[in-house]
Amino acid sequence: MRFPARSRIVEVAPRDGLQSLPRMLSTDDKVWLIDTLSDLGFHTIEVTGFVSPRAIPNLADADEVMARIRRRPGTLYRGLAPNVRGAGRALAAGCDEIVGLVTASESYTGRNQNMTLQAAFDQALASHRVVEAAGRQFVLAIGMAFFCPYEGAIPEERVLQLVDRAWSAGVRSLYLAGSLGLEHPREVGERFGRIRDRWPGLDLGFHVHDLAGMAPANILCALEAGVDWFETAICGIGGGVATPSATGNYPTEDLVRLFADCGVDCGLDARAVMLASRQVAQRLGWPLNSAAGRFGDRLENLVTRAG
């Protein structure tokens, strides 16, 4: 296994994590969370989403959050925009990067977005044009890229077609998301490897979920296949199909540890991120379900002579 010298981490707890939190979080807590993450030195932080407050009440204060956070030079602040209207709001709020969403599942898109995959794709591309015209960065998220609870395994060819259409429309940055966390190492490595080979100029990410407990292995295979960045959430904040403590997003503190141990430089200090994860869990009342958060690192597990 070859490990690259460096990689990037996009922290998604403030948007993708909080979006499915069962309770409302105060704007103060959100600003505190994002400022804490900024202090750690993340490359990119997904701050909020510019969506209907009725659809996602926990993101209703998107503009206020963007206005109140401290912006660290060197960190990109990303907003989610489901459509052109959201993209416009995200641009006005000062987001450096805007993410648009499609899924690789016709059934899921129909049930969750009440539209066809084609319509969802067109909407994302419309956002892309608006964002590009404004000179900001656009990222396309492709959800359900491996397995869909309605359709089962998603064929690789369907994902490659979506990437091809996005590339042809000028999209140069996109990520695949497992969404459920039932993807497995071999298909992760093969799918990303195929995309890497066909579009070497694409900035390519992997949004990591972990229902099946295979995330560390999936990450290694994606890393080896040439994925440029990984999306995770501190404390694994985010919803899942089963219990909120065990599924949802893969914990950032575990990924930073994995990178540090394997010599992959992501510009973050593993110990600082681990300690921050404990503060975040305590302040937000979120269970500390990461291995790093719960059990600490080697230093914490060393029995000293005095001990």
Added chain:
Amino acid sequence: MRFPARSRIVEVAPRDGLQSLPRMLSTDDKVWLIDTLSDLGFHTIEVTGFVSPRAIPNLADADEVMARIRRRPGTLYRGLAPNVRGAGRALAAGCDEIVGLVTASESYTGRNQNMTLQAAFDQALASHRVVEAAGRQFVLAIGMAFFCPYEGAIPEERVLQLVDRAWSAGVRSLYLAGSLGLEHPREVGERFGRIRDRWPGLDLGFHVHDLAGMAPANILCALEAGVDWFETAICGIGGGVATPSATGNYPTEDLVRLFADCGVDCGLDARAVMLASRQVAQRLGWPLNSAAGRFGDRLENLVTRAG
């Protein structure tokens, strides 16, 4: 990442798992557990240990357990023997394979076995000679092969020296154990790769713990480095330095799932092992902490039209 066509799994719950269980298990439950595992078709099952009943009360019925289990043709039944006396008992009880233990940590050996590493090694080699003379198989376990809570990181060179001495003494089968579960993918891959290169004729195993949550990644790196077999426990049964529900041995049902998903044939059916893990958890009152046991497979997470 290249995946081998096949690998082997040694199921260690009945000995290594139960050894540190906080409560006593009845002989009936142990026999039921081992028979259940035999029915699944494991290559090897570590049935019990021939140790002092005072030291490990949960293994006091070793002879009775060996006498009462159903022996499935094709499965090897392994016993642990800490010394020549134990090896003699294991042979008399009819074990196919006998495992002797050393660790790569002088401090740990001193504190836990109250002897020097040299003395522990000599004892294991004495067992090896007895077992070989009887025409049975001997396996050497090297514990604390990556990190020791008293000594910190264990240098690779020390592990290579132990392997060298074992090989010179005629040992042809051995495994490395992390013991604490704080080993990480890069060192796992490199250490096993070095051993594989120097001793291609060695039958080489990896006993998987998972405190740091990196086991799936460690397993991939070990697999790629040419490790021949993996040791895990159904339901992750076994003690750890923190809570019993989260550390200890890596769950067999998760490894079997990983192998099945990646096309590695280990002679076991992932769905059957997953369903058995739920039965075992229920009968033994052990928390179902494996991803496979808790969240099921893709089939269980598929929303059918009727659902």
